[in-house]
Amino acid sequence: MGGVIKTSLLRNCWYVGAWSDEVAFGRPMARTILAEPVVFLRYEDGSVNALADRCPHRYAPLHQGRQVGDQIHCPYHGLGFDRTGTCVHNPHAGTRIPSHAVARTFPVVERYAALWVWMGDGELADPDLIPDFQCHVAPDRRLVKGVVSMGANYRLINDNLLDLSHVEFLHPTTLASEAIARGEHAVHVDGLTVRSDRWCPDGAAPPAWGAQMPDHEGPVDHWLEMRWTAPSMMLLDVGITPTGQPRSAGVGALVSHNLTPETETSTHYFWGVTRDWKTEDETVDRIWEGAIEMAFVGEDAPMVMAQQVALGDQDLYDMRPALFEIDLAPNRARTILKKLLKAEARSEIPEGPVDENGVGALTAS
Ligand code: FES
Ligand SMILES: [Fe+2]
Structure with a gap:
C-alpha cells in the first residue's frame, strides 16, 4: 500500500507487443x-x-x-x-x-498492423484506450517499419523524441536542419497527451528529406509535430515544402514511435514510417530504412544507452538535471508519467502469474 513509486514501468496501459x-x-x-x-x-x-x-x-x-x-x-x-x-x-x-x-x-488486440498487449489488470483493458495509428493501415499510405532494441529506460527515449532540437546535432547527415533551433516551438497538454510542434521556415532541407525532392533547389519550410500519449506512444507528422508553399506541395510522413519497456533499463522501440507519395516505389522504402538505421540505430541508440550507463539505476529527473526551454515537452510528459505511476503504486495490482482463483500459479494447492 501507499504511494511509493518503486518502478518506472506502468502496467495498466496498452503496449505494442509485436508487429502483426x-x-x-x-x-x-x-x-x-x-x-x-x-x-x-x-x-x-x-x-x-x-x-x-x-x-x-x-x-x-x-x-x-x-x-x-x-x-x-x-x-x-x-x-x-x-x-x-x-x-x-x-x-x-x-x-x-x-x-x-x-x-x-x-x-491482446490486433490493430494498426500491431499486436497491442495489456500487462496490468485485465479488467481495465479497454481497447478504446489504444491511441490512433490508422496511418499504419490507411489504404492510401505505405508503411515501412521495424523494431529496434535500445539499452535504456523508455523515459530517456521519450525525452529524446519529445525534444527534436537534438536532430541538428545528433543526425547531421540525415535529419539535421539549422532552422529547427531558430524555428517556432509550441507545447500543449491535453489529458494524457502532449503535443510538441515545431515550425521551421526558410531553411536548408534536412538531407534525408531533400533527397525526396531532388528537383527543388532552395530553401524549404520544415514541420515536425509530435503527439505523445502516455506512457510512450508517439506519432510524428513531419515534412518539408518549398518555402511559402502549402504542405501539399512538399513531401511528408506520419512516423510512429512506440516504446515498449523490456526492463527498467531496456526498451523495444517500434518505429513505422508511413507516406502517401511514391507508395509503390520500393527504392523509397530502402532510403527510409537506411535513414532510420543511420539515425535511430547508429545515433539515437548509442546516445540514450550512454545516458543510461552514466545514470546507472538512477532516474535522470532525480539528479536535478539542468533543464532548458527545449525540455518543456519532456517535462510535461514526465509530470504525467509521475502522476500515473503514483496512482498505479497506490492500487494493488497482482504481480506475476496468477490463476483463476487469484493464487500464484506455482503456489502448491
Ligand atoms: S516444464 Fe512444461 S511441461 Fe514440464
Ligand atoms: Fe534522434
Whole structure:
C-alpha cells in the first residue's frame, strides 16, 4: 500500500507487443515486456493470444514449444495449454492436472498492423484506450517499419523524441536542419497527451528529406509535430515544402514511435514510417530504412544507452538535471508519467502469474 513509486514501468496501459507480421501460426514469438517473458501466438483462424512464456510446470519457455491446433505444447514434458492458458493436455498416463496448471494470459488486440498487449489488470483493458495509428493501415499510405532494441529506460527515449532540437546535432547527415533551433516551438497538454510542434521556415532541407525532392533547389519550410500519449506512444507528422508553399506541395510522413519497456533499463522501440507519395516505389522504402538505421540505430541508440550507463539505476529527473526551454515537452510528459505511476503504486495490482482463483500459479494447492 501507499504511494511509493518503486518502478518506472506502468502496467495498466496498452503496449505494442509485436508487429502483426512477426507472429504467424506455428511460429510462437517471444518478447520480454515489463520484465516478464511473453509468448505471442497466432491460431489457424488468424486470431492472436499472449501467454506468460513460462510453463507453470517447471518454467520452461513455452515459445520453444509446438502449436497443436488451439494448444501450445510445452517443449519440456509435453503439457498442452489452451487459449485461456489452462493445461488441457497431459500426455503422462495416470496423472491428474493440478487446478493451478495455468499459464497467465494477457489481453491482446490486433490493430494498426500491431499486436497491442495489456500487462496490468485485465479488467481495465479497454481497447478504446489504444491511441490512433490508422496511418499504419490507411489504404492510401505505405508503411515501412521495424523494431529496434535500445539499452535504456523508455523515459530517456521519450525525452529524446519529445525534444527534436537534438536532430541538428545528433543526425547531421540525415535529419539535421539549422532552422529547427531558430524555428517556432509550441507545447500543449491535453489529458494524457502532449503535443510538441515545431515550425521551421526558410531553411536548408534536412538531407534525408531533400533527397525526396531532388528537383527543388532552395530553401524549404520544415514541420515536425509530435503527439505523445502516455506512457510512450508517439506519432510524428513531419515534412518539408518549398518555402511559402502549402504542405501539399512538399513531401511528408506520419512516423510512429512506440516504446515498449523490456526492463527498467531496456526498451523495444517500434518505429513505422508511413507516406502517401511514391507508395509503390520500393527504392523509397530502402532510403527510409537506411535513414532510420543511420539515425535511430547508429545515433539515437548509442546516445540514450550512454545516458543510461552514466545514470546507472538512477532516474535522470532525480539528479536535478539542468533543464532548458527545449525540455518543456519532456517535462510535461514526465509530470504525467509521475502522476500515473503514483496512482498505479497506490492500487494493488497482482504481480506475476496468477490463476483463476487469484493464487500464484506455482503456489502448491
Ligand atoms: S516444464 Fe512444461 S511441461 Fe514440464
Ligand atoms: Fe534522434
